[in-house]
Amino acid sequence: MIKFLPLGGADDIGASCYFLELDGTGILLDCGIHPRKKGREALPDFSLLDNLNLDFVLISHAHQDHIGSLPFLVQKFPHVIITSTVQTKEIAEITLHNAANILKEQFEKDDVITPYSHEEIDLIVKSIRTAEYLEVNEMKGLRHIGKEPVKISFHDAGHILGSAGILIEYEGGKIFYTGDIKFSSQQIMEGAILPDTKVDILITETTYGATDSEHLSTWENESKRFANAANKILNKGGSILVPVFALGKTQEIMALLKDLQDKRALTDVEFYTGGVGREISKLYDRNRYIVNRQFKDMELNEIPQIDLYDVEDYQMFVKKPGIVLASSGMMIENTPSFRLAKFWLNQRNFAIFLVGYVDVDSPGFQILNKNQGETVQLTEFSEPALINCQIERFYFASHSKREELLNMVDVLRPDRVILLHGDFESKSWLGQNILDKYGHIKMHSSEVGSWIII
Ligand SMILES: [Zn+2]
Numbered sequence: 001m002i003k004f005l006p007l008g009g010a011d012d013i014g015a016s017c018y019f020l021e022l023d024g025t026g027i028l029l030d031c032g033i034h035p036r037k038k039g040r041e042a043l044p045d046f047s048l049l050d051n052l053n054l055d056f057v058l059i060s061h062a063h064q065d066h067i068g069s070l071p072f073l074v075q076k077f078p079h080v081i082i083t084s085t086v087q088t089k090e091i092a093e094i095t096l097h098n099a100a101n102i103l104k105e106q107f108e109k110d111d112v113i114t115p116y117s118h119e120e121i122d123l124i125v126k127s128i129r130t131a132e133y134l135e136v137n138e139m140k141g142l143r144h145i146g147k148e149p150v151k152i153s154f155h156d157a158g159h160i161l162g163s164a165g166i167l168i169e170y171e172g173g174k175i176f177y178t179g180d181i182k183f184s185s186q187q188i189m190e191g192a193i194l195p196d197t198k199v200d201i202l203i204t205e206t207t208y209g210a211t212d213s214e215h216l217s218t219w220e221n222e223s224k225r226f227a228n229a230a231n232k233i234l235n236k237g238g239s240i241l242v243p244v245f246a247l248g249k250t251q252e253i254m255a256l257l258k259d260l261q262d263k264r265a266l267t268d269v270e271f272y273t274g275g276v277g278r279e280i281s282k283l284y285d286r287n288r289y290i291v292n293r294q295f296k297d298m299e300l301n302e303i304p305q306i307d308l309y310d311v312e313d314y315q316m317f318v319k320k321p322g323i324v325l326a327s328s329g330m331m332i333e334n335t336p337s338f339r340l341a342k343f344w345l346n347q348r349n350f351a352i353f354l355v356g357y358v359d360v361d362s363p364g365f366q367i368l369n370k371n372q373g374e375t376v377q378l379t380e381f382s383e384p385a386l387i388n389c390q391i392e393r394f395y396f397a398s399h400s401k402r403e404e405l406l407n408m409v410d411v412l413r414p415d416r417v418i419l420l421h422g423d424f425e426s427k428s429w430l431g432q433n434i435l436d437k438y439g440h441i442k443m444h445s446s447e448v449g450s451w452i453i454i
């Protein structure tokens with residue numbers, strides 16, 4: 001019997017965490033934290049695991065919404081065996097430590113959940129077992145009642161360094177969990193490579209299910225549009241703020257800037273980066289010949305860039321034009337991009353270029369559809385601010401277009417599809433279109449706390 005229970009991340013880009021039970025072996029697919037919510041609200045509902053048997057955790061990739069709550073889970077299940085790709089483990093070591101500082105404040109006053117320490121993270125990271133792409137590992141939980149063990153393998157998901165879709169094989173049946181998946185190449189990452197097999201159950205993300213694919217232009221077209229728009233600003237002496245996620249988008253956009261510069265398509269200006277993004281870039285560099293990627297000889301940290309930490313006065317962006325890559329990508333409160341945005345909004349010659357996914361409740365979303373001369377309220381309690389700078393939106397997506405997700409159904413030929421990691425509209429579009437095309441496929445929309453039993 002197969003049992004599936006979402007603990008979080010069923011209908012948003014949130015605390016992705018899904019429990020799967022195969023004849024008594026309990027597996028958790030991902031263990032994320034909500035990127036925008038705070039405190040206990042941000043965690044998956046671990047209480048749903050009470051009275052359940054959990055043996056293994058499989059991590060698809062190191063974004064916070066897929067790994068961020070792992071230390072809290074380990075407090076509850078100290079003996080759980082965690083497995084990820086080698087690169088995910090390397091990234092986790094950086095990002096979990098970084099998140100610990102932020103979470104400490106959030107959980108300081110919580111009387112049930114205690115924040116975790118850096119020592120705990122060291123132990124957790126050390127305990128993570130790694131698997132190469134395509135390597136098959138056997139797992140048998142303590143209460144496993146079947147004869148065969150469960151077999152798992154990671155498949156390159158093309159999303160960020162180390163990202164994987166997870167194939168779970170058990171007694172002739174196959175389940176594929178996409179994690180976050182991207183089929184066409186980005187600047188660095190090559191597209192996903194699906195397992196070469198028919199599956200019985202497909203568990204898929206639906207991030208861009210509600211986004212018209214015409215918006216999601218090709219990487220190449222967006223690069224040209226980006227260069228043109230950037231040159232207009234830079235040539236007038238203005239600076240550009242590009243809010244980016246520290247993991248993935250920072251490296252992709254940095255590589256894009258370098259490529260545009262090499263092609264002489266971009267005005268020669270200073271680049272600014274900082275914090276964790278720079279640390280993660282080192283891992284991209286170190287793994288460049290190991291993973292499936294483009295520009296293998298290009299080293300991100302060899303590209304001349306000024307550390308944002310060394311910028312004492314924002315006036316220097318006025319004096320000399322530059323391009324600033326700062327996290328977070330959604331300009332979440334108290335992050336570098338949020339602080340810089342406040343300064344940027346005031347500057348007439350400047351621009352903010354949004355380049356990735358933006359959650360509807362984030363400050364990034366507030367400025368998305370605004371123009372110069374309008375006012376914006378970045379957060380619930382902040383004063384409305386006049387927008388003097390230019391706002392542009394680009395689609396350098398690290399998730400698949402909805403047609404690509406439909407195409408995946410063509411390739412994997414599942415009998416059932418479980419939809420998650422997307423809002424109601426996204427799941428509806430994909431669900432409806434799968435049904436229209438393949439009437440025989442059984443569809444499941446997922447909901448936190450609701451069992452799907454097969
Ligand atoms: Zn992701």
Ligand SMILES: [Zn+2]
Pocket residue numbers: 013016063065066180421
């Ligand atoms: Zn995600």
